Every structure is written in C-alpha cells, then in structure tokens.
Amino acid sequence: MTFERSPRIAVGPAPDERLVRAVTNGGGVPCDLGDAPDALIWTDGPDSFPDSLPLSVRWVQLPAAGVERWLSEGIIRANPQVTWTSAAGAYSAAVAEHALMLLLAGVRSLPAHLAATSWTPEAFYPTLGTLRGSTVGIIGAGGIGRALIPMLAALGAHALAVTRSGRPVPGAVETYPVERIDEIWPLADHFVVAAPSTTETEQLVGAAELAAMKPTAWVINVARGRLVDTDALVDALSQGSIAGAGLDVTDPEPLPDGHPLWSLPNAMITPHDSNPPAVRLPAYVDHVVENVTRFASGLDLVAAIDPSAGY
C-alpha cells in the first residue's frame, strides 16, 4: 500500500504526546479514531479495544511484544482486512538485560549473599561461578535471544541457540532446530527461555528437561510462564537438582501469595517487570516512528503478526 497523501493515524485510547509526536516524526498526520484514520497506534491492552474498527483502518500497531490474548480472544481474527503489528523487538534489549542480570546474580550467588549477615567468603566458594567460558542455551532466538547473544559474548560466554528452523543464529556457537532440543539440556551450563508462548512451546521445560540439566545450572525465564512446568521447577529447586531459577514470568501469573516459589532461596522472582514503564515508552516511541515511516512509504512493517504462527 502506498499513499498519495500522508497517512492519517490515530493514537489511543491514551494519546500520549510522545506517541503523537512519533506519528508526526514518521510522516503521518495525527487524527482521532472517529476521523476515518488509515491506521491506529494502540496504547493499551485488549480489554479496552473497540468492538469494531472504522473500515478505513488498514493497520493497527499494538504496544505489547506478546499478543496471545489478542489472538485467543479473536480480536485479530475479527479484523482480517487489517495488518496487525506487535511491539516484538522493541523491548528486546531491555528484557535481554534483565535476563543477563538474573543469570549473573544466580551464577554469582547473589541471593545467598543478600541473606548473609556475616563475612564468610568460604561459605560461598562451593557455589560461586562465572559466566566466562560457560555456555548458555537460549531457547527461542527471537528479538530477546538475539539481543542477549552479544551481551553474553562481551562476558566471554557462548550461546547455543534453539529455534524452530535451526537456521544459524548470528553470534551463536551452534543453533539447534527444535526437534533436537533434547541435546541441549545436558550440554549447556545455563538456560534463558525466550521463546514465544504457543501450544507447541507450552511446558517446554518440564520434569525430564530439568532432570537432564547440570546440577549447577541456572534457568532464567523472561518469556512466558507457561513455557516452564512450575510444579516440576519447584521440585527441582527444592531438591537442588539444578542450582536455581530466575523468573520474570510465572504460571500462574500473578504468582499467588504463599506460593512455594516465593520462599525457595534459589528462586528469584521479578513480577514481569523486566520492561518497566520508564524503560518501555521510549522504546515504543522508537518502534512507532519506524513503522509509521514504513507505512507512509508502503514498505513492509516491522513485527507483523502471523496469526497462524501465534506471534
């Protein structure tokens, strides 16, 4: 699609001025949703989304990187005439940084250190490690996984990537297709789960996978809680069959008060805040400028949603 004129683009339901400016900076003309816009930059979740879109709308930009609810609740399917884009990739670096933080804190036993009230270095020596020279299995090398690889490389750690296709991921020492994923569990020193949540990836990390890991392994999940079997993880952490877990996402989520994960000393929980508002908005603004520029020029949009793939 190309335009004879600048595309008219609505921002809503909350027209943050930085996003309105992003529309202008990308070559669009801000307008209201009632003014027959060509596109809609959405700023909220699915609950407040309009029941029907103006027929003029040909593109909707969503603010989330994961769009399960938009798919499962049929909103995207109800508007097949529209190109839908997510914010996949926009927050990748922030989430990758969070994953690295959890992984480093685990490998260097920060939770045990923070619980200590006495100077006892020898007590920590048996569990203290380094990322240098280690291999990190990256389950799902989309935006987050790809952003993480150079961060690991700067620390002298090696990435083993697992993707659907197995096509080599830049910077990874080796890339495995998902059919060969079982090879990676005993091989890598640590794991970062960064795959989209689909029916195929549900409980990808279960009891058998945890049992196959090294006892020194840390498992970090920054993707979606359902990719990990929570009960199996609690068992593995309780028994010490792995070293620990760092979870920005859980299943169930929110994690209820009193859940065993809250009290396990080798579980680090961050409540899905790897990409907090102060970090998120500037990244979404950049993403919107990019896609408005492409929309105005008739170019392919970044992070187009493929309903059949589930992301």
Add this chain to the structure above:
Amino acid sequence: MTFERSPRIAVGPAPDERLVRAVTNGGGVPCDLGDAPDALIWTDGPDSFPDSLPLSVRWVQLPAAGVERWLSEGIIRANPQVTWTSAAGAYSAAVAEHALMLLLAGVRSLPAHLAATSWTPEAFYPTLGTLRGSTVGIIGAGGIGRALIPMLAALGAHALAVTRSGRPVPGAVETYPVERIDEIWPLADHFVVAAPSTTETEQLVGAAELAAMKPTAWVINVARGRLVDTDALVDALSQGSIAGAGLDVTDPEPLPDGHPLWSLPNAMITPHDSNPPAVRLPAYVDHVVENVTRFASGLDLVAAIDPSAGY
C-alpha cells in the same frame, strides 16, 4: 636478562600441579626453592614468604592483584635485586563481571525483589532502571576498569573513566585526569570504583562526593574498602541520598557482625569473593605461562610492581 639454558623455576609454598605444568608450558624447568632457582612462582600470601630468598632468584611472581601488604611490610623493598610481578590483570575480567553483576542487580532493584513475597510490579516501577543509555563513571581504569568497558558497551551503557594521567582510555566516552574527578560525581549515573589503594586514593569517595551524586546512583566498589568512607556511605544509604551500593570490599574488612551495612536494604555485600578459587586458579595459570614465556625469552614481564607507585 636472557638465558643460555631454560630457566629453573620454583613453585611454592604449595606446588599446585597446574602451576608446575604452567612453568613447563612457558619453557621453564620446575625445581625446588632449595635448588638455586632463577625464579619463584609464589602461591600464598606474605605471611609464609621466606625471610631470605636464594641469591639466584631474579624474579618473583605473586598470586595477588593487589600487593599493599607486600609493600607495606617491606618484603619487596628487602629484595631490590629481584623483579617482582603481581597478578594484576589476570583476574580483571572476573572482577569486572562481578562489578557488572552488582551494578545490574542494583539498577534493576533485585534486593527489593528478593525481599518481596507478593506480586506487586507497581511497587518496583519507581526505582526500576536500565543500564542502556546510562553513563557509568569508572574510577581507575586499570585492568578491571578496562575489562568492564566493553561489557558496559554491549549493554548500551557509556563509560566515563578517571585515571591518574587522563590519557584517553580505549572505549571510554571521556577520560578525566584525577585532578578533574569532581566533575564526574554529578555527571555519571552510576560508579564503579576500581582504582588501586594508595595514600592518594584513600577515602576518594567521601561525604562530599556522595552528596554530589544523583539520588538514583549506584556505587559499586570492587577495588579496596579504604577507597570509600564507610561512615559517609552508611549515612548516604540510610538517608537515600543515593540509590544503593554494591560492595565486594569494605573498610573495615572483614566487615564485623552487626555493622549497619549488613542490614541496610540498599547495600549489597559480597565478602571479597568476586574472584573465588574456582575462577582464580585457571586465570593465574594463564598469567604464569605468559610471564614464564617472557622470562625465558628475556622480554619485559607483565604486571611488574612499581614500589614507588604502590602497585
């Protein structure tokens, strides 16, 4: 100095077989200290060092990166005929990784997260930050500081270095000579103290410096405790005039039980274990191979100690 024959090198007091192999791999011939060695690879602290060295010894390699006690107790001065080398640089990457871990954990509020037992992301939003786009003041750009800069760069953070000379440090956005250090306190977002401990650097970070920092600043010390005024730091942390501190070294050290730093929620203490034994020995072995190779070839040794500089 050059050799007609392979140099004879003693390893002691504990002749770890990996270090003995390092001597061989570097082109030396392992021998005992009583057998008139040309050099000594030391494996312990100063307390067990021999009162007098065989006159044949022309080089002593020490296993520590910081050698204050070797200097202050006069051991190095008592043997001026010997070239002394430290392990400065050998452990830089390990300590830099630890500094990055503490900095990331601080910026992303891990201590508060680990104390939580309920899913309350909004409670963390006001303090959650990112290293991306931030500036990190690196006080002392020796081996540790220089190892840290590319790690920060991979996370999109910018290094401001402070060195004695102010000569540009590779990778730093700007390098300040120590005379201009006061410019950096209000300017950088966070600080990593990585300077050697000398009379000039004692209490380099005191009450005035802490007061000049941003209230969101994290201060990480992986060098020596005496570089930071502990009482002033406790005051700043208690009053929240900075965000927090991550300390691998303290003054006094060991930090006594009951010290306020143990209970401040925004202080992270690791008991000088950024470079634990499992990480340290492989790095020392590499360093010994390098210096034995240089010694056998008559080349300048790495990390020669300059008693007048104090490191």
